[in-house]
Amino acid sequence: MxxxxxxxxxxxxxxxxxxxxxxxxxxxxxxxxxxxxxxxxxxxxxxxxxxxxxxxxxxxxxxxxxxxxxxxxxxxxxxxxxxxxxxxxxxxxxxxxxxxxxxxxxxxxxxxxxxxxxxxxxxxxxxxxxxxxxxxxxxxxxxxxxxxxxxxxxxxxxxxxxxxxxxxxxxxxxxxxxxxxxxxxxxxxxxxxxxxxxxxxxxxxxxxAEDEAIEREIETPFWALVNDPKWANVDTDMKEAIDRRDSGGRDPAFYAAKALESTIKIISAEKGWTHGGERGAHSYIDNLASAKNGSFISKWEQSALKLIFSDVRNELGHGPGNEPMPELSSHQTSWTIESCMSWIKCLINRL
Known part of the structure; x- marks a missing residue:
């Protein structure tokens, strides 16, 4: 094995x-x-x-x-x-x-x-x-x-x-x-x-671990939170993101965004807000922001989360055709991973 x-x-x-x-x-x-x-x-x-x-x-x-x-x-x-x-x-x-x-x-x-x-x-x-x-x-x-x-x-x-x-x-x-x-x-x-x-x-x-302060304030609390079995997919995708970043693999930020999307979907389902008509991550973010659902996140958070999926995840998640292959710099990649970790930590702590 x-x-x-x-x-x-x-x-x-x-x-x-x-x-x-x-x-x-x-x-x-x-x-x-x-x-x-x-x-x-x-x-x-x-x-x-x-x-x-x-x-x-x-x-x-x-x-x-x-x-x-x-x-x-x-x-x-x-x-x-x-x-x-x-x-x-x-x-x-x-x-x-x-x-x-x-x-x-x-x-x-x-x-x-x-x-x-x-x-x-x-x-x-x-x-x-x-x-x-x-x-x-x-x-x-x-x-x-x-x-x-x-x-x-x-x-x-x-x-x-x-x-x-x-x-x-x-x-x-x-x-x-x-x-x-x-x-x-x-x-x-x-x-x-x-x-x-x-x-x-x-x-x-x-x-x-890229940075001692990031490790202490973001990564260590993050890993402790996603150690629960219900966050297994979140844990797996974030580890994949870090391995790909460290080894120079393709699209590590894509996997960080996948971890964030899984978190949002799990919370939406656990709270009973998932209705079956969702179309992509934006719909699940709307579930969390809905006033009917108690505004689990605020409007500005709703907008900020959507930007990660529209400007980062979607850019990396689709074939570019004959256009140049989209690629983030090392600083942009680390920022995306750390931002997704912070969002996940913040969302889970609200449950």
Missing amino acids: LTDIFAERYSIVPIWRGFGEAERRLLVQAFRIVSEQLFPYWTPEGKERDDAKATWKSMHDRLSMELGQQQLAPMGYWAQTKMAGNDHQYWVSSALVHVCNNFVCAAYDPNVPADRFIKERLSFVEIAFRDRENAVAKANAELPAKIAQAEAAQNLHSTLRIPGNRADGVRAANKTFNDAFRANVCELNERFRRAGTRLNYHNGFIQI
Whole structure:
């Protein structure tokens, strides 16, 4: 099965010119977050956790497949002992956490371009964070059912006067799970910043962050909002926009506008304003601005939103025939992506 990895998405985007102490420390620190916080391999007693081997094998196998390798690092070593006065060799298998550590934290090989060397290893970190993100999303999706089960059990045993509320315990455990992962993400992104990179992890992907202030005020709140499953198409199209911008791909602003359009359509449907006679994005914007619907957005916002679709999205979304291919400058592209992010954040926060 194909796995989307950082090294492949950014293969033609130069990020590192060399490998130094900052890069070495970043890889060690990122791996320790994975091995000590996300997926600890050992129990406090030093024993292998029941589910650890399967988790680490999955991460190892997916990355090694994408890198075209049988294994990320040697899976063990030959040892020697004496038996009845004779030397005997035997194979000692390494725990998968050690195999992955030996890959991510390996000494730099000067025969490999530093850019490729670092990207391949950060791809492991990306896969691990994505797996944890998926586990958090699964736990959040299952939370209502678990709360209902806890409340049913509480009612069933109410005569026993067991102290505490089981449902509250379930909620607290889920909150702790979410808070811990958010702290892991914040730490990884801070490690990126301290290492002098322009990288940012969000919603399963490591991508380039253009500007620290934009990242703090717009991008980070945006990614947190669209992490909810109902905004999945918004999240996907905006990631595509950023990947295309960073790799010099075609029409990244088009995908940012698609993300904005999806947001508008979802809000219109969720509020019960969609009537079925809409013709394009402008009609859905009218739904949000309608006085009958409570003027979810004002008239000037209605006009500003329509300009994005008429002057940017439509220009890029139609074949030019024998006219020159429409193309935005890098500054215009970044402005469009950041503007769409801001609009999406603003609209979602009004719900």
